[in-house]
Amino acid sequence: MKKVIMGNHALSYGAMLGRTQVIAAYPITPQTQVVELLSEMCADKTLDAKFIKVESEHSAMAACLGASLAGARTFTATSSQGLALMHELLHWASGGRMPVVMGNINRAMAPGWNIWADQNDSLSQRDTGWMQFYCSNNQEVLDTVIQAFKISEKLLIPSMVILDAFSLSHTYEIVDIPEQEKVDEYLPPFNPQLKITPDEPHAFGGLTGPEHYFELRYKLQKEMEKAPALIEETGKEYEKMFGRYLGLVDEYRCDDADIILITSGTVGSTARVAVEELRQEGIRVGNLRIKVFRPFPFEIVRNIVKGAEKIAVVDRNISYGHHGIFYEEVKSALYGHNNSVPIFGFIAGLGGRDITPSTFKEITNLALKKKRPEEEIIWIGVKR
Amino acid sequence: MKKVIMGNHALSYGAMLGRTQVIAAYPITPQTQVVELLSEMCADKTLDAKFIKVESEHSAMAACLGASLAGARTFTATSSQGLALMHELLHWASGGRMPVVMGNINRAMAPGWNIWADQNDSLSQRDTGWMQFYCSNNQEVLDTVIQAFKISEKLLIPSMVILDAFSLSHTYEIVDIPEQEKVDEYLPPFNPQLKITPDEPHAFGGLTGPEHYFELRYKLQKEMEKAPALIEETGKEYEKMFGRYLGLVDEYRCDDADIILITSGTVGSTARVAVEELRQEGIRVGNLRIKVFRPFPFEIVRNIVKGAEKIAVVDRNISYGHHGIFYEEVKSALYGHNNSVPIFGFIAGLGGRDITPSTFKEITNLALKKKRPEEEIIWIGVKR
Amino acid sequence: MRKKKRAQKIVFKSEKDVPLMAMSTGTMLHNKTGAWRNIKPVIDLDNCIQCGICWKFCPDVCIFVEDELPVIDYDYCKGCGICAEECPTKCIAMVEEEK
Amino acid sequence: MRKKKRAQKIVFKSEKDVPLMAMSTGTMLHNKTGAWRNIKPVIDLDNCIQCGICWKFCPDVCIFVEDELPVIDYDYCKGCGICAEECPTKCIAMVEEEK
Amino acid sequence: MIEIRFHGRGGQGTVVASKIMADTISKEGNYVQACPEFGVERRGAPVFAFIRIDNKPIYDKSRIYNPDHVVVADPTLIEAIDVTEGLKEGGYIIVNSEKKPEELKFPEKFKVATINATEIAIKHNLGTLASPIVNTAMVGAVVKILKLAKIESVLEAVREGVPVKPKDNAAAAKEAYEKS
Amino acid sequence: MIEIRFHGRGGQGTVVASKIMADTISKEGNYVQACPEFGVERRGAPVFAFIRIDNKPIYDKSRIYNPDHVVVADPTLIEAIDVTEGLKEGGYIIVNSEKKPEELKFPEKFKVATINATEIAIKHNLGTLASPIVNTAMVGAVVKILKLAKIESVLEAVREGVPVKPKDNAAAAKEAYEKS
Amino acid sequence: MKKEKKMAFSLPEEELMNSGHLACQGCGAALAMRYVLKALGQKVVLCIPACCWSIIDGQFPYSSLDVPIFHCAFETAAVSASGVKAGLEMVGDTETTVVAWAGDGGTFDIGLQALSAVAERNDNILYVCYDNEAYMNTGIQRSSATPYGAWTTTTPVKHFKERPKKDIDAIMAAHRIPYIATASIGYPEDLFRKAKKAKEIEGTRFLHIYAPCPTGWKSRPEDTIKLARMVVQNATFPIYEIEWGEKYTLNIKLKEKKSISDYLKIQGRFRHLTKKEIASMQEEVDRKWERLLSLVNSSREKDQIPS
Amino acid sequence: MKKEKKMAFSLPEEELMNSGHLACQGCGAALAMRYVLKALGQKVVLCIPACCWSIIDGQFPYSSLDVPIFHCAFETAAVSASGVKAGLEMVGDTETTVVAWAGDGGTFDIGLQALSAVAERNDNILYVCYDNEAYMNTGIQRSSATPYGAWTTTTPVKHFKERPKKDIDAIMAAHRIPYIATASIGYPEDLFRKAKKAKEIEGTRFLHIYAPCPTGWKSRPEDTIKLARMVVQNATFPIYEIEWGEKYTLNIKLKEKKSISDYLKIQGRFRHLTKKEIASMQEEVDRKWERLLSLVNSSREKDQIPS
Numbered sequence A, B: 001m002k003k004v005i006m007g008n009h010a011l012s013y014g015a016m017l018g019r020t021q022v023i024a025a026y027p028i029t030p031q032t033q034v035v036e037l038l039s040e041m042c043a044d045k046t047l048d049a050k051f052i053k054v055e056s057e058h059s060a061m062a063a064c065l066g067a068s069l070a071g072a073r074t075f076t077a078t079s080s081q082g083l084a085l086m087h088e089l090l091h092w093a094s095g096g097r098m099p100v101v102m103g104n105i106n107r108a109m110a111p112g113w114n115i116w117a118d119q120n121d122s123l124s125q126r127d128t129g130w131m132q133f134y135c136s137n138n139q140e141v142l143d144t145v146i147q148a149f150k151i152s153e154k155l156l157i158p159s160m161v162i163l164d165a166f167s168l169s170h171t172y173e174i175v176d177i178p179e180q181e182k183v184d185e186y187l188p189p190f191n192p193q194l195k196i197t198p199d200e201p202h203a204f205g206g207l208t209g210p211e212h213y214f215e216l217r218y219k220l221q222k223e224m225e226k227a228p229a230l231i232e233e234t235g236k237e238y239e240k241m242f243g244r245y246l247g248l249v250d251e252y253r254c255d256d257a258d259i260i261l262i263t264s265g266t267v268g269s270t271a272r273v274a275v276e277e278l279r280q281e282g283i284r285v286g287n288l289r290i291k292v293f294r295p296f297p298f299e300i301v302r303n304i305v306k307g308a309e310k311i312a313v314v315d316r317n318i319s320y321g322h323h324g325i326f327y328e329e330v331k332s333a334l335y336g337h338n339n340s341v342p343i344f345g346f347i348a349g350l351g352g353r354d355i356t357p358s359t360f361k362e363i364t365n366l367a368l369k370k371k372r373p374e375e376e377i378i379w380i381g382v383k384r
Numbered sequence C, D: 001m002r003k004k005k006r007a008q009k010i011v012f013k014s015e016k017d018v019p020l021m022a023m024s025t026g027t028m029l030h031n032k033t034g035a036w037r038n039i040k041p042v043i044d045l046d047n048c049i050q051c052g053i054c055w056k057f058c059p060d061v062c063i064f065v066e067d068e069l070p071v072i073d074y075d076y077c078k079g080c081g082i083c084a085e086e087c088p089t090k091c092i093a094m095v096e097e098e099k
Numbered sequence E, F: 001m002i003e004i005r006f007h008g009r010g011g012q013g014t015v016v017a018s019k020i021m022a023d024t025i026s027k028e029g030n031y032v033q034a035c036p037e038f039g040v041e042r043r044g045a046p047v048f049a050f051i052r053i054d055n056k057p058i059y060d061k062s063r064i065y066n067p068d069h070v071v072v073a074d075p076t077l078i079e080a081i082d083v084t085e086g087l088k089e090g091g092y093i094i095v096n097s098e099k100k101p102e103e104l105k106f107p108e109k110f111k112v113a114t115i116n117a118t119e120i121a122i123k124h125n126l127g128t129l130a131s132p133i134v135n136t137a138m139v140g141a142v143v144k145i146l147k148l149a150k151i152e153s154v155l156e157a158v159r160e161g162v163p164v165k166p167k168d169n170a171a172a173a174k175e176a177y178e179k180s
Numbered sequence G, H: 001m002k003k004e005k006k007m008a009f010s011l012p013e014e015e016l017m018n019s020g021h022l023a024c025q026g027c028g029a030a031l032a033m034r035y036v037l038k039a040l041g042q043k044v045v046l047c048i049p050a051c052c053w054s055i056i057d058g059q060f061p062y063s064s065l066d067v068p069i070f071h072c073a074f075e076t077a078a079v080s081a082s083g084v085k086a087g088l089e090m091v092g093d094t095e096t097t098v099v100a101w102a103g104d105g106g107t108f109d110i111g112l113q114a115l116s117a118v119a120e121r122n123d124n125i126l127y128v129c130y131d132n133e134a135y136m137n138t139g140i141q142r143s144s145a146t147p148y149g150a151w152t153t154t155t156p157v158k159h160f161k162e163r164p165k166k167d168i169d170a171i172m173a174a175h176r177i178p179y180i181a182t183a184s185i186g187y188p189e190d191l192f193r194k195a196k197k198a199k200e201i202e203g204t205r206f207l208h209i210y211a212p213c214p215t216g217w218k219s220r221p222e223d224t225i226k227l228a229r230m231v232v233q234n235a236t237f238p239i240y241e242i243e244w245g246e247k248y249t250l251n252i253k254l255k256e257k258k259s260i261s262d263y264l265k266i267q268g269r270f271r272h273l274t275k276k277e278i279a280s281m282q283e284e285v286d287r288k289w290e291r292l293l294s295l296v297n298s299s300r301e302k303d304q305i306p307s
């Protein structure tokens, strides 16, 4: 069934179709509609779930962890400050192998207070052991939530489904809402091999000395390394059932491109428009939108950019004292693999500053003009 | 005056000599001795400071931010879970330009509970806009705290002084404790240009729209970019007064090295021993210990490794779904600068697994044997 | 007597003009919230007993006193109607805004 | 009667043996805390009135009852002295550990 | 692609209007994207929303700076802000007003249409005299004037998408459609 | 470089002992590093600490696996754990014991020395009969046996570094030094 | 026109809050600030966590207050104030009153722990909670201050709030701080007096202000003051002071305790309630009122209880 | 040797806690666990945040309990339990008692907010706080449960704790949860009965257990039980129950209320106190005791107060 819904409701529908059993969440702009709709769904029994109305995001994640350990499928959603407040427990979720699925609306970090799109919130969590899926439209949001349950529960690693503030969270788009029965077929009930129950009394997460901790963490990483192949597989399966492929990246006209834009989120959607317009001007440009940032899809990125003469990474984020984060990681991924191609790092759109097709034209032209990057960071749109 | 003190007390002495005015901290193993000694110093008036005995690390950082905004010099210390619990407020400190100085004892993240050395706690904060100083002995700890006040207050950017659990925090070493008067000469009182006072009623950190946020963040990054030069300068100044140079990195026998180890923390100290032993076996190896990780010292790292034929980065940390974090950032820093040299990424010592001189021998030999890295991560010491 | 405060807009042409941190340097007086109003209070001063109640309860601080009588500052009045509701002599009427 | 629980040590030779998460599979009974003891309780059963108080107050669960009398499990007794202190007939003595 | 900007006041259902527009469009197989102003909405304060309509998928997620048309749901807004900002030449300005288009004195380069949505809303019991809920009437008018969809699609969208008084709202939309 | 491992029990001041050792060493211009077992200390439970001594800066921050000598502050530990683990051939085992070295029956490849530190401690009013505080006496003995420093350095270190009863502690250290 | 009589002012004329702020029409929270600042004067620093007031104040580079504000993290109002206070004292300013100014969400929920810790230490700050009984800034979600029966977007009509409002005043009383007071914007003179009194006291002071929110309560903006009076008159929100957690004083005595039904009727958030539900609410109000009266009556007469 | 008489057991024989655990000699917290598990039986899940008990239980891959444990983050005991409870119910287990088991630090300080929120929602969990009056796991730092006068490493003798112990029971009572009880390991039968009673109640239940810590209090290990009795007998830690925040019942009545001085004398943490300081402590104890008695006396007789 097609419906015109906002990105936040796409998250809620995803959680509903995924038959989430326990929800614990706390409101924050621009995420509130996610919890509001889920509250309604629980109230009118469209969704048979317990919704724990916690007093903070920190407790939201804590409740999810408990419920997940008890063997229930769990969902939460947040943004920026709320996500940051969960930080300690994000580490907990991955280390404890609790496959919570969370929606996060990308919003800038305070201070000053800013409720607009900016990836620093989720990217600051890049080292917490969560898988991260960056979405570019509402359909992708809904589809990704369902897929995320499947992947997370297979690997016992939590997932974050990420969308931009307002330009997705509050934007209405036409979304095909799959039928419940088909989703049930795609996504079996959660039935973890290990869970907390008095029938088999184990202690979870107790003191773990240097003689064991390393191996536990090694296993987490090894399992995470299975994700790329698994995401491709479950993505194809999804395509077979629902007609939409998910996958690791969204590649657009990269095969013959001289210059490839590397993007993510809605910015990666707008980039497509610029690619078309620039192509009409005779510039061979492509757009590689990275959908899965954790685990980093090394192989497919390396393959796609192989032929390019230049790469321009566009970051709506920054690691202060370093570079844009996608820029940093793309360079790192290509080191030793594609050593000759110059990679330019652009930072644009922090705190919701708009990124339009002409922003990409400016970026493309700048990258085409220079032989190689002369600055560590090229700032786009700063008033100077 | 020379004294045999533990790393935690080196932090406390640093805070004392720096004439910290407000302390807010919460105990956590392996940091407790820092707060205990500071409690005593405040009780017996060795240090004229207010110590706010908060109920959590979250509140510890919040109190420091308030005090810093009021124009007081502030200090706190924590570790692992406590640092993670501060995460949201770490963003606040940098975004609000509050030059708090914090000691962090590197300890592994739960679950399972683990109190031993591991850098994942501080490195998970790499995107929060704090400067990060990694220390390798107690003298460095003390000296760095004093320097950190100076640099932080100049740039209005907070600093984290980092030391390994137990192998530094609880280890007694001989430390030269500078005289108060000389420290006073080196470090002037904190007197920020902007502070909160009824005399000039400004609102700090209010709602900031897309039309301004970007510029504020640009300024933060630009200011952070001044840190490397400033650290070299204040380091030399320190050397002049106290005989010890601080600086960005600690380079040991890299000039003629065929293979350079890149290390940090106490691991980077132990590496020196291995370098000497390997040199005796005729292997030309050097050790580049990175002291300042944020801002990343791009230039000096690029310069020092120029001549090497191979680089081996040793990480006591991991970004799950990616690489060791130093490995990732070193590759990124060298991309486009030093494209031919193979860089090997080793992960060792997570959760306090010991790293000894022979660990480095194994690493060096592995790197020497291979032409280029065949695996994304080379694990050292996992029981297999 | 209402003291006049500055109400200018602040424009930053370059990042160089922007302060180090998000710190206010102007007042919200530049924001003429009268534009939010969809219904307008009008005081019939003849019946006013100068009780000060309308002044006291205005959430937008936009009733001031001139010559010992209440005056509404329509630049800011949002038209909430509290003054009219609370006026003991009901001498404030809420009237439609001209379009 | 004290039920016997397994007290083996668990050794992981390879990461493959380690569970997915830090999850206990054995009991602390392998840990013979008797080694912590520096002073040792000895019961003079003749004067024991079988009140069960020593059993009740042992924090280390190491007084068990055999043939209706209290017996100390020295494998675990840490020598806290609570049993001796609380015994109403004072029939438990704390004696020096042989060296 | 058609790009439209909706002007209204906080609390008057501006976002709902754009959402119903989008529903209407989607009923006829076109692609559509609707999004509110990105910000803090306060009752009474001027707010706006955007709509993009196309016959192929819409990838552009940036804001609309040069709308093809603008819609003004509250006539008092014309005094408060510049509703024509960025409006393309030849674009429509569709205003809820009892006046005739000429009386509004917009520059000649724009087309102007008026609809007395307030009257229609009040007639159909939508909102109060002080704050009538005009959004469905506005949608009816806009869809007709810009020839975006059939009346059936509008009515379906209104019935499905309006939480309260769906019938009255549908009637208002219909009346506005017919009067435009 | 000399590497020493100290064995004791939680609550008996093992860490303090190693710290006083380090103080003593530093008084004579050598470099030293002392660190406790990395873990959770419980009263009564076996614990240990390490010391490294050198005439040049000590960079190795790893644990000590093959100590040159070991010190055992509580004789009952010999039953509880293997105090010779990793000990280098020819290394000293210095035990707080009333027995003679031979009686302790250690393998011949090690040197054994005993000192009745408990007796000394009790004599100087350090701790109680049930739990005497033997650490200063042990330091005195170890420094003498391993020829690490002069008695003056020991005494200075004890006086500066022991929070309670510095005099009695110094006397105990002295007595142990002299008796060894 | 000129009148002979002088205009009557029951509060000082000086304003530290400016027009142009971003509160909704008829906002009770705006009034709360206006009154408190009149009482405290200019020597004040406010710490405001996320709440409606972080919007009301205005957007950078503007503010609507003539006192300094630290816009702090949502969960940190109390301890941010402690930090500012400590900092000011260390730089030589011992006079300024440092105020934490938070909504009910920031006080009863996410900021409770920091507040409790500040009270436990008896840090020298004034904590003001303006209570609009839900998370309004984010669009009306339940808080633990939301009363029984109320609709919010997270307590939909089919599953309205089922637990009573958290009794924050009793919780604070358990901390035995020098001063706690409730107040309502419907009684500005009482509120003003309490803010002034609180200013003079040392230690942790807690001021709990009832501040209706037309947007969140689905009430008419013009009813804001009426609601703020009714709630007191029907004893849903009694007005009293507590000294050192022990001495209770009732400030607004009720000649005739009104029923709650009129009060509920003019708020959309209670529209769905059945008669039975309203009756049980009334019972609860009566019970709490009695309990309060007995605390007041049994309060021993003491000037100050040493803590 | 055989005796005719049977051994007397005042508690069930079955043990769910094993020897070999890592508590110090004479640890009160270990006993608290032993008794509570005897009462609750095997159908239990424990959520244990950072505290001594996260060490006592043992190191991976071992545990000293025969019931499952979720070792959770320090500040999350209460809400972790709520999460586990919700999860278990959704997977079909409605019987298991889910217990949050935390120290005083995890309860009075860093975990207070999560606990308060759980109580506000009346989530169906049993919260047990074993109170050793400081952060012991990290080496004896003050918590807000540390009593006035006590030395800890962060309240050195020269600056000992100056504020009274936070009254967590009053705070919890203000939440009007169905059941609150204090208990002491010195009175195991009383404690046992309360844990059993709490198990049968629905909603949030709070059990506050006094558990001496020889390591942190600088007391002799063998005095643990003695201290746990003295503290009750001298009314420093009275033993009572509160139902629905209103009905107070005193469980251990005092024929003769002892003075606190003997109790203080055998603890190193109070060694530095002057006579005057002790006298003022005694006054405070007396005052609190009277207050409690008056609450008990004025408790109206109700079987259950609807909330």
Ligand SMILES: Cc1ncc(C[n+]2csc(CCOP(=O)(O)OP(=O)(O)O)c2C)c(N)n1
Residues within 6 Å of the ligand: A026, A027, A028, A029, A057, A081, A082, A085, G029, G050, G051, G052, G053, G074, G075, G102, G103, G104, G105, G106, G107, G132, G133, G134, G135, G136, G137, G138, G143
């Ligand atoms: C950590 C965090 N979580 C959530 C938010 C989002 N948020 C901002 S204000 C607010 C509600 C505030 O409610 P209250 O304190 O009652 O103040 P009010 O808005 O009602 O005035 C919320 C949930 C935030 N800013 N930070």
Ligand SMILES: Cc1ncc(C[n+]2csc(CCOP(=O)(O)OP(=O)(O)O)c2C)c(N)n1
Residues within 6 Å of the ligand: B027, B028, B029, B057, B081, B082, B085, H029, H050, H051, H052, H053, H074, H075, H102, H103, H104, H105, H106, H107, H132, H133, H134, H135, H136, H137, H138, H143
């Ligand atoms: C976020 C966080 N901060 C600090 C710690 C360190 N920590 C572990 S246990 C503990 C004290 C616990 O005190 P309490 O709850 O009273 O239990 P006790 O140790 O006394 O049994 C502290 C501070 C932690 N684990 N996590």
Ligand code: SF4
Residues within 6 Å of the ligand: C043, C047, C048, C049, C050, C051, C052, C053, C054, C055, C070, C086, C087, C088, C089, C090, C091, C092
């Ligand atoms: S409330 Fe009415 S009577 Fe009183 S001053 Fe205002 S207008 Fe005059």
Ligand code: SF4
Residues within 6 Å of the ligand: C041, C057, C058, C059, C060, C061, C062, C063, C072, C076, C077, C078, C079, C080, C081, C082, C083, C084, G026
């Ligand atoms: S209508 Fe409201 S805003 Fe306008 S003057 Fe009256 S009280 Fe003030």
Ligand code: SF4
Residues within 6 Å of the ligand: D043, D047, D048, D049, D050, D051, D052, D053, D054, D055, D070, D086, D087, D088, D089, D090, D091, D092
């Ligand atoms: S306490 Fe004493 S008398 Fe009682 S059973 Fe034990 S040994 Fe026997």
Ligand code: SF4
Residues within 6 Å of the ligand: D041, D057, D058, D059, D060, D061, D062, D063, D072, D076, D077, D078, D079, D080, D081, D082, D083, D084, H026
């Ligand atoms: S001494 Fe302590 S541990 Fe040993 S049996 Fe007696 S009570 Fe148990």
Ligand code: SF4
Residues within 6 Å of the ligand: G022, G023, G024, G025, G026, G027, G028, G029, G030, G052, G056, G132, G136, G137, G212, G213, G214, G215, G216
């Ligand atoms: S939502 Fe309510 S509290 Fe917030 S500004 Fe509007 S009226 Fe005031």
Ligand code: SF4
Residues within 6 Å of the ligand: H022, H023, H024, H025, H026, H027, H028, H029, H030, H052, H056, H132, H136, H137, H212, H213, H214, H215, H216
């Ligand atoms: S420190 Fe105290 S509470 Fe902790 S295990 Fe030891 S005796 Fe028990």
Ligand SMILES: [Mg+2]
Residues within 6 Å of the ligand: G103, G104, G105, G131, G132, G133, G134, G135, G136, G143
């Ligand atoms: Mg509120």
Ligand SMILES: [Mg+2]
Residues within 6 Å of the ligand: H103, H104, H105, H131, H132, H133, H134, H135, H136, H143
């Ligand atoms: Mg404790």
